[in-house]
Amino acid sequence: MMLEETKKATYTIPVGPIHPALKEPIRLALTVDGEEIVDVxxxxxxxxxxxxxxxMNRNNPIQSIYVSERICGICNICHPFAFVMAVEHATGITPPPRAEYIRTIIAEMERIHSHLLxxxxxxxxxxxxxxxxxxxxxxxxxxxLIEYVTGxxxxxxxxxxxxxxxxxxxxQFPRIRQSLDYYKSLFDQLKRVFLDDKTIQMRTKNVGILKKEDALKLLTVGPSGRASGVPKDVRQNQPYAAYADLDIKVTTPDILTGTVVGDVYDRIIVRLLEVKQAIEIIEQCLEKMPPGPILAQPKTALLLKTLTKAEGEGIGRAEAPRGEVVHYVRLEAGQSTLATWKVRAPTYVNLMSAPTILKGMQIADVPIAFASLDPCLSCTNRIVVTDRATGQKSVTDYEELHRLSVEKTRKLQR
Amino acid sequence: MSLKAFKRALWVYHLNTGSCNGCDIEILAVLTPRYDVERFGIRLVGSPRHADVLLVTGPVIKQMVPRVKRIYEQTPDPKLVMVVGNCGIEGGVFYESYNLAGPVDQIIPVDVYVPGCPPRPEAIIHGVAMAWVKLEKAEQGVR
Known part of the structure; x- marks a missing residue:
């Protein structure tokens, strides 16, 4: 009886799309029972x-590299990285070894900046x-350092x-090493600030728990998945670029604490350890970098000609700071644009874990628990089709309805 | 421009209309210790009702049009709109996409444009300073 009453009393709080706690537009509908979140x-x-x-319609593949860079302003190395790997896979172009090392170095620089952000x-x-x-x-x-290296x-x-x-x-090596040394000297301080502080511990320990089973079921990728104890990392599981030559191990929170809880605190640990790992990877790359050319085909016009003639499909996988990013491309002979281009960003799968994480928590924990997944929404928003036939909720607003209605009137008038 | 021009604090509200995050993280970089615009009294506020300046990033996505208009109406007068980044100015790399409702100035009036993809933090600070001058002139005109 009591339960029936409380169920009736649930209330839906809309959050967003414009909201001070969210850095990017997304709309959350939280169903709450008092302070507790029942559904998301x-x-x-x-x-x-x-x-x-x-x-697929406007750009040739070389121009698409720069559009893929603008999928996300934070992960704008891993998207073009996966994209060029997909095109290389489709066409059979092999980048020279030195280029592979340079790619690895800047990808790891991006990881440092993204995790600190x-x-x-x-x-x-x-x-x-x-x-x-x-x-x-x-x-x-x-x-x-990124500006110094890439411009x-x-x-x-x-x-x-x-x-x-x-x-x-x-x-350029001494300048790069100088920055890496700066971070190495700061690492202990950062670790103390983030992991030993009482306030942070109180707000993050046992908050937003994602169990290993759930993480496996929901296909959580990247640091969010690794914090739940899923040892998944493209750099180790399917090494690309120069990662096969380097010493890389999956980072899970039990390296530091001995246990895996899967809460927000564990996600902080994983990301901090990955900053340290990224520094080590860059150092290894600087030592092992072979000499040689940096482009397989330095002439852009010739490269474009090869790409127009090429036929085939390819997949590129890269470990972004947020998890695995997959690009799929298909090229058709005689077509200057890509025939098919499909992007699967890590946040797209990680968002599915958000309801599991948020359920049963208090409203005040929503920002930190949601942010702990490091959602990157500009990577994710790719779906516009709303299935109205099956009676699913459509997010049309008044103006959109009005526009549709006007269009229909015009059609009928003809 | 001299520093005495900053007679009072200027509060800005950041509105993302479908940007790629590039400009947004640069706006945050402007607020943090390296560039530290809070020393000029410029600060980011959580509500458009508290803001003097709207910082708009991104090429306006169709779904965001009513929200952009509503946020503009919620901002008290005198107000200024500042567009940060190429895609808000003329579409940028997305200019022919099917889901754009056009650049920001087709939805709401814009006063200051900061070009760049993304603009450097220095350019954003310069843009806010330009907005301040314009705001001051508008106020003098009212009196």
């Missing part, structure tokens, strides 16, 4: 820009702005099909 529904599609369509945002979500500012100050060092802070434009566009020369 997620609506995406506010950042859908039709990128795959552009690659996440750590800052997570601290901000629990209201610990001092740490947010501290982490972002520390992050500027890697931004400087730009955010969109790096380093990738080309069959290699990279800029070389990392011997003269």
């Amino acid at each position: 529904d997620i609506f995406v599609g506010h950042v859908h820009r039709g990128i795959e369509w552009l690659g 996440w750590a800052g945002v997570a601290a901000h979500e629990i209201g610990f702005d001092t740490i947010f500012y501290l982490t972002w100050r520390v992050r500027e060092e890697i931004m400087d 730009n802070r955010v969109t790096k434009a380093m990738f080309q099909i069959g290699g990279v566009r800029r070389d990392i020369t011997e003269e």
